[in-house]
Each structure stands twice: as C-alpha cells, then as structure tokens.
Ligand SMILES: NC(=O)c1ccc[n+]([C@@H]2O[C@H](COP(=O)([O-])OP(=O)(O)OC[C@H]3O[C@@H](n4cnc5c(N)ncnc54)[C@H](O)[C@@H]3O)[C@@H](O)[C@H]2O)c1
Ligand SMILES: O=C(O)C(=O)C[C@@H](O)[C@H](O)[C@H](O)COP(=O)(O)O
C-alpha cells in the first residue's frame with residue numbers, strides 16, 4: 001500500500017492506495033467509524049458490484065452499512081440529489097462527529113462531500129473512490145459541488161475528507177470508457193507540471209488502461225502525490241497554484257454544458273478535448289510550440305479519448321461556448337484567467353486572454369477537418 005499525506009495544518013489526512021482496502025474498510029477507518037451503523041452514499045452500479053464486499057467487511061467488525069443509493073451518472077450531482085442525501089442523513093440521525101462514507105466515482109464523492117459540508121454545519125467524511133478518475137483526482141483536495149442550471153460545479157464548498165481509501169482492485173469492474181476518463185486527469189498532471197511523467201504516460205498509457213499492476217500503481221500514486229502537493233500549497237485556490245489543476249477545464253466544462261452534462265460527453269472526455277484546445281490555443285498565442293500542442297493531441301488520440309470538437313456534432317458556435325465560460329469560478333472582476341502552456345510540464349495562468357479571441361479560435365476548431 002502507498003500512503004500519501006495531504007499536509008493541511010490541523011487537518012492533515014492520508015490517501016491510501018493499494019489492493020483489498022475495501023474488504024478491510026472497518027480496520028482502515030478505525031475509530032472514524034465510531035457507531036454500529038455506518039452511513040454510506042453510493043450509486044446503483046457500485047452498490048450492485050461492491051455492496052456485498054462492503055457488507056462483509058463491516059459485518060466482520062460488528063457493523064452494519066446503511067445505504068443511500070443514487071442512480072448512476074452526472075444527474076445525481078443536482079439540487080434533488082443533494083436534498084435527498086441531506087434529508088436521508090438527517091433521518092439516519094447522523095451527528096457532527098460521525099463520518100459519512102462516499103463510495104463511488106467523482107459524482108458520488110462531490111455530492112456526498114457537499115452534503116457532509118453542510119450537515120449540522122459540517123460532519124466527517126471518508127472518501128472511498130471507485131473510479132480511476134476519483135482515485136487520482138476528485139477524492140483528494142476537498143472540492144465538492146453540484147451542477148446547477150447555470151453550469152458545472154457552481155454550488156459547492158471546500159470540505160476535506162478525514163481519510164481517502166483508493167482500492168485498486170475495484171477498478172477491475174470499471175468499464176474501459178471510464179478508465180479512459182480517469183486517464184485524462186492522470187496525463188493532466190504531466191502536462192501541467194511534470195514533463196517526465198508526461199513522457200512516461202506517452203510510453204505507458206496503454207498499460208495503465210489495461211490495468212497492468214505496476215503501471216496503474218505508478219499512475220495513481222504519481223497523480224495523488226502531485227495533487228496532494230498542490231492542495232497543501234493552495235487549498236482554496238487563492239494563490240494561483242491550485243488553479244493549474246483546472247488545465248483543460250474551462251474549455252471542458254463549456255463542452256459539458258453544451259452537451260447537457262449527459263453520457264454523450266463524460267467529464268474526463270470533456271477534459272481531454274479541453275486540454276487539446278488549451279494546448280492549441282497556447283500555440284496559437286505563441287506561448288508554447290506547435291510541437292508540444294501536437295504531443296498533447298497525440299497522447300489523447302493514442303488512448304481513444306476525444307481530441308477534436310469538430311467531430312462532436314455540437315450544434316453550437318464559438319460564442320455560445322465562451323458564453324458558458326462566463327460562469328467559470330476563476331472569473332475575476334470581468335476577466336477570465338486561462339490555464340495555458342509554456343510547454344509540456346509548464347502550465348501558467350494567463351490573465352490577458354480576450355474571450356472574443358477564444359470564441360474565434362473555437363469557431364475555427366469547430367469547423368476544422
Ligand atoms: N472534486 C474534484 O476535485 C473533482 C475532480 C475531478 C472530477 N470531479 C467530478 O467527478 C465527476 C466525474 O467522476 P467519475 O468520472 O468518477 O464519474 P462517475 O462518478 O459518474 O462514475 C462513472 C461511472 O462508473 C461507475 N462506477 C464507479 N465505480 C465503478 C466500479 N468500480 N466498477 C464499475 N462501475 C463503476 C458509476 O456508476 C458511473 O456509471 C464529475 O462530476 C466531475 O466534475 C471532481
Ligand atoms: O481539484 C481541483 O482544483 C481541480 O480543478 C480538479 C478538477 O479535475 C476538477 O474537475 C474540479 O472539480 C474542477 O474544479 P472547478 O473549480 O472548476 O469546479
């Protein structure tokens with residue numbers, strides 16, 4: 001098992017990555033699960049595939065899971081999903097000192113984390129991420145949110161977990177498409193801040209997706225270490241360091257909005273196409289080389305993630321895509337800082353980007369090929 005600490009003063013916590021953590025859930029959580037009944041929020045797929053393992057793990061420790069099972073998919077990150085979760089937690093008598101278990105992908109983690117942040121003004125949380133995306137990204141760092149009509153993640157809170165348990169065995173049941181989505185966030189860490197890791201991904205992407213043990217473990221632990229370092233430096237995205245984790249997301253969230261937060265384009269896929277756009281836009285502005293932008297595109301193409309928005313039949317204009325960006329949380333006094341590249345491994349925050357120029361660039365990209 002690999003252990004990474006997220007160093008936050010007075011609230012440091014461990015991210016444990018390795019096999020068989022789910023079947024040791026009670027031991028791993030120790031005193032965090034202080035009552036016989038354990039409130040667990042999950043979705044229908046995870047419940048069907050891994051519910052029994054959890055039941056057994058808790059039964060061995062004399063505990064009983066209490067389940068809240070959401071429908072699978074992004075739709076659960078909604079006002080309705082949130083109110084149902086909070087009402088259920090209240091009906092279960094959850095107290096401030098209890099820890100709610102979020103067992104699932106990023107949707108369940110973001111939703112449950114947000115519910116935990118507001119229940120009795122904040123109760124405990126254990127993240128048990130079951131997708132690659134959630135293991136390398138969403139379970140770490142305390143960003144929680146729901147989507148609302150105006151856009152992605154626009155209502156939320158920072159609420160750190162007390163523990164993250166990333167069981168690599170649970171990825172065995174994850175569909176390939178979801179593995180690819182997680183891989184998009186893995187290579188993001190290389191592109192934004194670690195050229196050597198990006199080069200490693202270029203070589204080993206297929207092995208990660210095939211769940212080769214060594215490659216998968218390196219991909220997860222390198223990603224978690226990068227995220228933990230950045231979150232410890234800038235927990236609430238105030239200094240600019242954490243904003244770099246948003247590489248590809250301003251474009252990506254606009255693509256998710258344009259496709260109605262549906263299965264048509266999953267978050268990881270939107271981020272993949274968004275990273276290609278951010279790299280190409282960087283090259284167009286002359287901050288990075290065309291060659292580096294092409295390397296980003298090739299790495300995304302190589303694993304079957306979408307790179308071309310022209311192939312997405314989006315039925316919207318560049319202006320309509322930039323209109324979605326006006327809701328981006330990085331928006332500051334009327335300007336939107338963009339995470340762009342000086343090169344592979346060197347992202348920076350550009351504060352002088354005109355949205356009209358981005359719209360013109362997107363119009364070209366929508367028509368390319
Ligand atoms: N808070 C953050 O820092 C952060 C970071 C990245 C992404 N996110 C958010 O995370 C969400 C995407 O998360 P996701 O990609 O994990 O999607 P998801 O939670 O929808 O999970 C993807 C699918 O995989 C299924 N699944 C989960 N675990 C499984 C398993 N072990 N075996 C089989 N099926 C399984 C789920 O039921 C679902 O159908 C988005 O809403 C995104 O905005 C948040
Ligand atoms: O943890 C962060 O910070 C990130 O930006 C990670 C992203 O992968 C994630 O999708 C996040 O939810 C996006 O943040 P948002 O602030 O743009 O909603």
Ligand SMILES: [Zn+2]
Pocket residue numbers: 137185249267271
């Ligand atoms: Zn993301």
